[in-house]
Amino acid sequence: MNAEQYVESLIQDDPLLEKVKEGIRQEGMPEISIAPGYGQLLTLLVRMTKAKRILEIGALGGYSGICLARGLSEGGKLISLDMNAQFASVAKRHLVMAELGHLVEYRIGDASASLQKLTEEGALFDLVFIDADKGGYPHYLEKAIEMATSGTVIVGDNTLMHGKSMNPDANSPSVLAMRQFNETMTSDPRLEGMIIPAYDGLAIARVR
Numbered sequence: 001m002n003a004e005q006y007v008e009s010l011i012q013d014d015p016l017l018e019k020v021k022e023g024i025r026q027e028g029m030p031e032i033s034i035a036p037g038y039g040q041l042l043t044l045l046v047r048m049t050k051a052k053r054i055l056e057i058g059a060l061g062g063y064s065g066i067c068l069a070r071g072l073s074e075g076g077k078l079i080s081l082d083m084n085a086q087f088a089s090v091a092k093r094h095l096v097m098a099e100l101g102h103l104v105e106y107r108i109g110d111a112s113a114s115l116q117k118l119t120e121e122g123a124l125f126d127l128v129f130i131d132a133d134k135g136g137y138p139h140y141l142e143k144a145i146e147m148a149t150s151g152t153v154i155v156g157d158n159t160l161m162h163g164k165s166m167n168p169d170a171n172s173p174s175v176l177a178m179r180q181f182n183e184t185m186t187s188d189p190r191l192e193g194m195i196i197p198a199y200d201g202l203a204i205a206r207v208r
């Protein structure tokens, strides 16, 4: 048993999230939802920060969307972006199943375009979760900072890219983009951040 499996064995079974995973499998969608331990952490982060305005970049089948929306308090809202309309409709179905459907708005299209529109609308967020195409992370982070206030929490998943982030021989554009993202999350003067090196690496930063 590795460290992640040990910690997961302590977490209570979650039949609803199991159903979501099953729904994703049945739809033939990629099984790349956030790890259970980090899903639990997302709910905690929302509760601890009392975030009311949450932005998710990368909806897939709604697994992380449920984890985020579960932590929302009265009057809270989740905006979730995905370029794939089928994925977003599966995600919506799963949030409705979790009785959280009224809290979420899906925006379909390339995340860069949706983020531009949100910026133009003057949107502000208390928590942003980045979990889409890895090459886009640096840009998504800049947009997240643009739509942040002091104290906004920014989270990014898969920041270790299964070891490529620290492999000097891996230098594809998406790896370079992720290194830039990781450097900004941990060292940019606008942020205070850290990367948890369990699972595939979760970066968490707070906007100063």
Ligand SMILES: C[S@@+](CC[C@H](N)C(=O)[O-])C[C@H]1O[C@@H](n2cnc3c(N)ncnc32)[C@H](O)[C@@H]1O
Pocket (backbone or CB within 6 Å): 032, 033, 034, 057, 058, 059, 060, 061, 062, 063, 064, 065, 081, 082, 083, 084, 087, 109, 110, 111, 112, 131, 132, 133, 136
């Ligand atoms: C890793 S999955 C998200 C998993 C989800 N956050 C979860 O844990 O349940 C990545 C998602 O990002 C979406 N995606 C990839 N590139 C995108 C882009 N450029 N714009 C918008 N969505 C994108 C994919 O369609 C996919 O659903």
